[in-house]
Every structure is written in structure tokens, then in C-alpha cells.
Amino acid sequence: MGQNISKIYFEKAKEVIPGGVNSPVRACKSVGCDPPFVKEAQGCYIYDEDGNFYIDYVCSWGPMILGHLHPHVVSAVEEALRQGTSFGAPTWREVELAERITQLVPSIEKVRLVNSGTEATMSAIRLARGFTGRKKIVKFDGCYHGHADSFLVKAGSGVATLGIPGSPGVPEEIVANTIAIPFNDLDALKAVFDKEAKEIAAVIVEPVPANMGVILPKEGYLETLRKWTKELDIVLIFDEVITGFRLGLGGAQEYFGVIPDLTCLGKIIGGGLPVGAYGGRRDIMDMIAPEGPVYQAGTLSGNPLATAAGIATLDVLMRPGTYEALEEKAQRLEEGLCSVAADLGITCATQRIGSMMTTFFGTSGPVTNFDDALSSNTEMYGAFFREMLEQNIWLAPSQFEAAFVSLAHDWEDIENTIASAYEAMRELV
Numbered sequence: 001m002g003q004n005i006s007k008i009y010f011e012k013a014k015e016v017i018p019g020g021v022n023s024p025v026r027a028c029k030s031v032g033c034d035p036p037f038v039k040e041a042q043g044c045y046i047y048d049e050d051g052n053f054y055i056d057y058v059c060s061w062g063p064m065i066l067g068h069l070h071p072h073v074v075s076a077v078e079e080a081l082r083q084g085t086s087f088g089a090p091t092w093r094e095v096e097l098a099e100r101i102t103q104l105v106p107s108i109e110k111v112r113l114v115n116s117g118t119e120a121t122m123s124a125i126r127l128a129r130g131f132t133g134r135k136k137i138v139k140f141d142g143c144y145h146g147h148a149d150s151f152l153v154k155a156g157s158g159v160a161t162l163g164i165p166g167s168p169g170v171p172e173e174i175v176a177n178t179i180a181i182p183f184n185d186l187d188a189l190k191a192v193f194d195k196e197a198k199e200i201a202a203v204i205v206e207p208v209p210a211n212m213g214v215i216l217p218k219e220g221y222l223e224t225l226r227k228w229t230k231e232l233d234i235v236l237i238f239d240e241v242i243t244g245f246r247l248g249l250g251g252a253q254e255y256f257g258v259i260p261d262l263t264c265l266g267k268i269i270g271g272g273l274p275v276g277a278y279g280g281r282r283d284i285m286d287m288i289a290p291e292g293p294v295y296q297a298g299t300l301s302g303n304p305l306a307t308a309a310g311i312a313t314l315d316v317l318m319r320p321g322t323y324e325a326l327e328e329k330a331q332r333l334e335e336g337l338c339s340v341a342a343d344l345g346i347t348c349a350t351q352r353i354g355s356m357m358t359t360f361f362g363t364s365g366p367v368t369n370f371d372d373a374l375s376s377n378t379e380m381y382g383a384f385f386r387e388m389l390e391q392n393i394w395l396a397p398s399q400f401e402a403a404f405v406s407l408a409h410d411w412e413d414i415e416n417t418i419a420s421a422y423e424a425m426r427e428l429v
């Protein structure tokens with residue numbers, strides 16, 4: 001596997017970009033290698049600048065559920081491109097995407113488009129505070145909701161990968177209003193509610209956390225969270241930036257039949273272009289400017305290229321059999337990884353829901369919260385990552401992330417991946 005051009009680019013990059021990357025985990029630091037620089041991608045394959053190709057399970061961290069350069073998305077974006085890239089005025093595509101989202105996601109009666117998941121969660125929290133007149137928010141250890149100040153408390157994803165407890169630059173006064181408690185622990189939730197429910201504007205949760213690796217909610221957990229927040233007039237926010245349109249057209253809320261007050265979306269609804277969205281109950285959403293007093297805006301929000309890609313992506317996802325196909329392939333991959341590990345006597349736990357999964361090393365699971373996840377063997381994950389890269393399989397460069405299967409992965413790709421995992425794990429023994 002050649003790596004000269006990537007290495008040269010990375011050295012140059014480090015001179016002009018902090019850490020050489022525009023988002024921390026991309027630097028591959030925690031898995032002990034330098035990042036390949038991507039030249040292009042097609043379907044489920046990624047090609048780097050050194051002429052290597054990989055089967056891609058990062059899928060741009062979730063958005064590429066159809067695979068790269070899906071023809072329907074490409075032609076939609078090309079058509080939009082020819083009409084102009086940004087106007088700062090309303091366009092029909094924004095309405096079309098919003099209509100689709102409101103039709104498909106059970107909790108969303110009205111939706112506002114933004115440019116990233118971070119903007120969506122940040123704005124949803126402001127809205128919940130404006131709506132309730134309360135200041136505090138509850139989040140869960142190991143959940144990641146983007147990089148806005150309020151959320152950088154015991155956060156997952158890159159914050160966990162780099163072992164950063166919070167972040168310098170975030171004023172204490174701001175995080176003093178963020179209460180972080182363990183996921184899947186109703187006693188911890190009850191204790192917080194008993195003490196300070198009247199000050200809590202919102203609970204924000206990834207209904208299936210994926211930023212500490214994939215963790216499943218215990219039976220009844222989300223239902224109880226819903227029941228208690230409703231009783232206490234606390235706004236329940238599902239951060240479905242990953243699970244939205246990943247677990248089905250209605251996301252995790254439809255999957256579990258638990259309907260939050262507000263929902264944050266991103267990734268898939270932009271089909272690989274920059275997008276985020278937050279939406280929910282009409283009475284809450286009507287608090288947003290210009291309808292109401294809670295301010296939130298964006299020069300590029302509802303961008304024509306992003307909305308074109310989003311609509312086209314949802315079009316394809318709405319075809320019959322899509323999620324069944326994703327489920328079958330992901331299930332086979334999970335089985336394959338488990339049986340390879342069992343054959344080689346490697347202790348690990350693969351946790352999966354739909355087309356997202358994480359193999360935690362050094363534990364036989366179940367991994368139910370951040371502490372469990374942190375006690376997994378990240379060195380071993382790093383070694384596995386490097387061996388898989390040698391085998392032309394592109395996994396997330398951190399234990400605390402998910403692997404995503406796309407519609408572009410065919411059976412041969414899945415079987416090749418399982419065979420590669422065998423070779424990679426054999427090196428770990």
C-alpha cells in the first residue's frame with residue numbers, strides 16, 4: 001500500500017491547518033497512523049491519492065447512506081448547480097425537503113433548515129430555553145451533540161477519542177447549566193429531576209448513542225424518559241443527526257415508538273452536502289423568528305445544492321425495500337465479525353442496530369454506557385483499524401464511532417470485509 005502522496009499532503013496540511021485536518025478525528029491520531037488523503041469515491045469505494053482503494057464504512061460519518069455519487073443525487077445537484085448556488089431568498093426545494101421531513105419524521109410538524117448538526121442542536125437548545133423560560137439542560141455522558149459550548153461536557157466522538165474532559169474556551173458559567181448523567185440509568189435521571197426539574201429546559205439525547213460507539217437503549221428507557229419529561233414540562237430533544245433516516249424513514253423515534261418534542265437532523269438529509277435541521281411541535285417551532293422571538297438565522301441555510309441532494313437522497317430511501325436491504329447486509333456483517341472473533345478467540349462485542357454498528361474490543365459486552373465504552377481496549381481497536389486499512393477496509397479511526405453500511409455495499413463487499421476482518425484479527429492474536 002503506497003502512502004507517499006498522502007504523507008506529503010499531510011505534512012503540508014499540518015503547516016497551514018491545525019493538526020492538518022478540519023475535524024479532529026480525521027487525523028487518525030488515536031489509531032496511530034497518518035490519514036490517507038482521499039482523491040475520489042464511487043459507490044462504497046474510496047480512492048486515495050496514492051492509488052489505494054478501500055471499502056468505505058465511514059460513509060462521511062453517516063451521510064452517504066446511498067453510497068458515493070449516487071446517480072439520482074448527482075443529477076439533482078447538477079440541475080440545481082446550473083440554476084445558481086445560493087440566493088439568500090426562499091426556494092421551492094426548501095419547501096419540498098421540509099414537507100418530506102414533516103411527513104416522515106413523526107415528531108416534526110415544522111422544521112427549520114440549518115447547515116450542520118451542531119447548528120441544529122445549538123438552536124434546538126436555545127429554542128427549548130426560550131419556550132420554557134428555564135436555563136438548564138440535561139445531556140448524557142458520551143453523547144455528542146456537536147461542538148457548541150453547552151455540549152462540551154463529557155462528550156463523545158472526537159472529544160472522547162482525544163480524551164479531552166471538556167474544552168478550554170468554554171466558560172464555566174455556560175457549562176454550569178449543563179447537567180451530564182450516565183445513559184441508560186433511570187436512577188440518575190430521577191435524582192436530577194427530583195432535585196431541579198423546575199430549572200430544566202430540555203433533555204437532549206441521542207436515542208441510540210453512536211458517538212461512544214453504538215449503544216442500545218435499555219428496554220423501556222426511552223419510554224420512561226419521555227413520560228417523565230412530559231410530566232415535568234421539560235422539552236425532550238432527540239438528536240437524530242445520525243439515526244435520522246438511518247434506522248428508517250422515521251428515525252429512532254419511529255423505530256422505538258417514542259416521540260420527542262423536538263428532533264435534530266443532519267447528515268443524511270443533506271446527501272453529503274452541508275445540512276442540519278431542527279423541528280418538532282408546532283407550538284414550540286412557532287417561537288422561532290420571524291414567527292416568534294427566538295432568534296436563529298443562516299446565510300446559506302436551505303442552500304439549493306444541499307436541499308437538492310437531500311431531496312434526491314430521501315427519494316431513493318423512500319423506494320420499497322431500502323431499509324430491509326440495509327438490515328440484511330448489516331446483519332450479515334455483524335454475524336461475520338462475531339464469528340471471526342469467536343473463531344480466533346478474540347474478546348470483543350459487536351453492537352448493531354440497523355445499518356450502524358461498533359465492535360468494542362476487550363469486552364464481551366454489553367456496552368451500555370460511557371464508562372463501559374471507555375473501558376474497552378482502544379489500543380486493540382487501533383491495531384484492528386490499521387490491519388483493516390492494510391486490507392483495504394476503511395473504518396472509523398476511533399473506537400468511539402460507528403461503522404455504517406450503505407446501499408452501495410453489495411454482498412461481495414460484505415463477504416470481502418468479513419474475510420479481511422479474519423486476516424486483520426489473526427494479526428491481533
Ligand code: PMP
Binds near residue numbers: 117
Ligand atoms: N449530533 C450527533 C448525534 C452527531 O453525531 C454529530 C456529528 N457527528 C453532531 C450532532 C454534529 O453534527 P455536525 O458535525 O454536522 O456539526
